[in-house]
Amino acid sequence: MAARGSQQYPFPLLFILNVSIIGNTPVLNHIFFSILPNSMHTKLTNFLSFLLICLSLSACQKTPLLPTTSNQLEIAITIDDLPYQTKKGGKPIDSDPAIWKDTNQRILKALANAEAPATIFVNCGNLATDDTLVAQWRAAGHSIGNHTANHRSAAHGPLADWIEDLRQCDNLWAKDSKERKWFRFPYLWRGETMKRRDQVSKSLSSAGYITAPVTVDSHDWLFEFYRRKSVKKSKSETWEATLGERYVSNVAEAIAEARQISKEKLGREAPQILLIHLNHTNSEYLPQILTNIKKAGLRIVPLEKVITDPLYQLPDAWAGRGARWWFSRTVPLKRKNGKPWYRNREGNLRKELKQLLLSP
Numbered sequence: 001m002a003a004r005g006s007q008q009y010p011f012p013l014l015f016i017l018n019v020s021i022i023g024n025t026p027v028l029n030h031i032f033f034s035i036l037p038n039s040m041h042t043k044l045t046n047f048l049s050f051l052l053i054c055l056s057l058s059a060c061q062k063t064p065l066l067p068t069t070s071n072q073l074e075i076a077i078t079i080d081d082l083p084y085q086t087k088k089g090g091k092p093i094d095s096d097p098a099i100w101k102d103t104n105q106r107i108l109k110a111l112a113n114a115e116a117p118a119t120i121f122v123n124c125g126n127l128a129t130d131d132t133l134v135a136q137w138r139a140a141g142h143s144i145g146n147h148t149a150n151h152r153s154a155a156h157g158p159l160a161d162w163i164e165d166l167r168q169c170d171n172l173w174a175k176d177s178k179e180r181k182w183f184r185f186p187y188l189w190r191g192e193t194m195k196r197r198d199q200v201s202k203s204l205s206s207a208g209y210i211t212a213p214v215t216v217d218s219h220d221w222l223f224e225f226y227r228r229k230s231v232k233k234s235k236s237e238t239w240e241a242t243l244g245e246r247y248v249s250n251v252a253e254a255i256a257e258a259r260q261i262s263k264e265k266l267g268r269e270a271p272q273i274l275l276i277h278l279n280h281t282n283s284e285y286l287p288q289i290l291t292n293i294k295k296a297g298l299r300i301v302p303l304e305k306v307i308t309d310p311l312y313q314l315p316d317a318w319a320g321r322g323a324r325w326w327f328s329r330t331v332p333l334k335r336k337n338g339k340p341w342y343r344n345r346e347g348n349l350r351k352e353l354k355q356l357l358l359s360p
């Protein structure tokens, strides 16, 4: 955690603090009041009491009175597809609720061990009827998001159907809930045209949802896909470990890439938002990834903190199925030389992992 003492308070707050300290320290009180005319003593005492009450109320709030100016770089962890990574058609790639449960518990434990907060995005249509997974995430202090009932793309198809799929998950929150209602687009697709994207966006905001963008894609779903292929091909444990190590190094590379884009595009390191999924790969390797994030000097913070950065207040300037990640959706959409901000990580990984699968 950032040292609170390193926060920079502006002059008005320093003034309030100083006056309040004087008013409540007998010796200082005596000196300070002795230089003022008697007629002002009562007024000043009332004023100091009022300021103290204001300060006490501010200290009791969960959110800091002022934004921190900690120089430590920050990242939020977001996890999609609760109860389990989906396949084409929106159903979990593994249909066994016992596997979902075990995977969720292992990922929850990894986060708890690293004291890392996360936001978890739910496909409520995939939850088993007696499912308690959402409650477990909530109880562990993580925030909850809607990922549509059946992992339906917002990019195309009848809009009314998409809204129906979205609103099915409204009951993840009680009617009087004070929690934020996060939303994450399946496939990170927001609409094939500007008109469609804006219609989708309007339906989200009118239902009280806050969209969570992504700046770092782990491509964990692709590693999970190859892991499952390797199981079918009866690959050795050593082979699977090689695949896992490559996943861990890929996440480190993806974070480094996003940090570099931030420096080039904004001239500073903005807080990042990492995307992973609920799958076996993360149940094995998330502890290592969280350790590496910390070793790289990043502090894992809640999404609600990261989202306040000006980067995430910029308008979305893209429509279409490409440009999934936030740096490629805000102007300038491309680098000066016309090249995209992000490398073709998915294409390169597909080639690499295909080759790896052929190896013994």
Ligand SMILES: [Zn+2]
Pocket (backbone or CB within 6 Å): 080, 081, 086, 147, 151, 185, 186, 187
């Ligand atoms: Zn998803």
